[in-house]
Amino acid sequence: MAVPRNSLRAFLGQAKVNLQRAISKNEKVTLVIGNESADLDSITSSIVYAYLRSITSSAQSPATLHVPLLNIPKADINLRPELLALLPHANIEQDQLITLDDLPDLDDMKQLLLPESTRWVLVDHNALQGKLGAIYADRVVGVVDHHTDEGKVPKDTGSEPRLITTSGSCTSLVINHCREAWDRLSCGTSSTGAAQAQGDTLMEDEAVTSLWDAQVAQLALASVVIDTLNLQDEHKTTEHDERAVTYLEAKINQCAKIGGRFDRTTFFNKINDAKKDLSPLTFEEILRKDYKQWTENGLNLGTSAVVQPISFLKSKINKDSDSNDYKALLEASKKFAKERELCVFSIMTAYEAENGGFARELAVLAVDDRGFAACKKFSDSSSEKLQLDGSDAEENGEHWFHVWKQGNLSCSRKQVAPLLREAMSA
Ligand SMILES: [Mn+2]
Known part of the structure; x- marks a missing residue:
């Protein structure tokens, strides 16, 4: 018709x-x-x-x-x-x-x-x-x-x-x-x-x-x-x-x-001003706002694109203190990942830096053995290409968590998600 x-x-x-x-x-x-x-x-x-x-x-x-x-x-x-x-x-x-x-x-x-x-x-x-x-x-x-x-x-x-x-x-x-x-x-x-x-x-x-x-x-x-x-x-x-x-x-x-x-x-x-204003949203809503999920080799990958830096997310979670501590961010991200049965969860930020330039960060979290292996593989194979420069990191039997500055600004989720998926594939 x-x-x-x-x-x-x-x-x-x-x-x-x-x-x-x-x-x-x-x-x-x-x-x-x-x-x-x-x-x-x-x-x-x-x-x-x-x-x-x-x-x-x-x-x-x-x-x-x-x-x-x-x-x-x-x-x-x-x-x-x-x-x-x-x-x-x-x-x-x-x-x-x-x-x-x-x-x-x-x-x-x-x-x-x-x-x-x-x-x-x-x-x-x-x-x-x-x-x-x-x-x-x-x-x-x-x-x-x-x-x-x-x-x-x-x-x-x-x-x-x-x-x-x-x-x-x-x-x-x-x-x-x-x-x-x-x-x-x-x-x-x-x-x-x-x-x-x-x-x-x-x-x-x-x-x-x-x-x-x-x-x-x-x-x-x-x-x-x-x-x-x-x-x-x-x-x-x-x-x-x-x-x-x-x-x-x-x-x-x-x-x-x-x-x-x-x-x-x-x-x-x-x-653009309306897009950048995340103040009315909760942490969970910010992660849901621009979220994509894939299943690779039986493993679920979740990715959230965020238009403010990791420090903004930290201050959102640590609302009672202005602490820059990453522990609460890690815990809240784990909760988000577990609710969606994710094996690997990534937050990709893209924002205007203080000097007026554009900047990117990448946070990657794995919550089980299969995820740990995939994340290590990803970090070994893609750190150089993405120019990853570490800050917060924690690896133990419970989780694998890294936050990096991403020097390669030309890679958005369109490029980073396929690299993660590749590391997860058999
Ligand atoms: Mn598009």
Whole structure:
């Protein structure tokens, strides 16, 4: 089913109804889902891809309603202040987002949302992990991603792309993939849907559609500037990101209502300040905020990406004293790891250092013998590459725990997690 061109706000309403019908009436549905960390990039990639693929068509891909699904429960939206700061720019509200809470309970999922009635497009990851993966992994029909290709998505993806390449933000790849079809829409070749949907005159039609476009463009732009530090992070920014930013800024400027007063740096600072403010969150919420898990060789690896330094986490836990002691951090991390049955748990920080530069740290914890062996292997094989420089460390029969400064700033979780997984593999 194709949908007429509409605002993002109206589109999300239609998408939610479409998913409900798939569940209650066993109708076919296409879902677009980001990775389990559900960072801003995953969320905007899925919403923007779903929206544009639902209202645009090309020779190989007819317009089909795509449902953007956030890979988190509804309650976890609140752990993402940068998303909450962004939503008003796209004129959407938290309640309109479609989350794991909109799927049937896990126990009946297979019966109520039949795998054979579903198609899944992955954005910002290329292997469907966890419980959804166990049921729907072989229903994946397309991918747009900037992580290492795990080879799980079929080579021939038909009407959906199989696009995996390096970029700062996955949303940049989504935009560059969809822009031609999006522009054809704006040229008016199929813009009558807007007039019909609105019941407006064609004069008003253009003002309305340019506003809709600018709202979608801001949603996409936010991830690109967050993931590339407003195109200033030389380790992450690629040509794809630069092209996407130029294009999205132009889309925003075409809208008379927003374009005149839009300033990209002000916009970046607003979203980035919201992202960095972890003060309302508890230690456990900070670890959950940007969390990914893998199973390798029967061992579970958990990783939390954090936008403040380890010293911030220590002060969060040692709230009654300003102690820089790592013991409480170690204990709280062990608790987090045990609750998730992890064998290895890692915290990766990336933050602005006091001298204004950018810095990274890596903390790695193992809680059982198999984890100890994997961590030793990781530390032996990757210390040099990552330029790890130790500070806190404790190794005994109970745990293996190291905190390092990571001199190699170009390696984020995208590079570090595969090294950990490799050390865990047989
Ligand atoms: Mn990403």
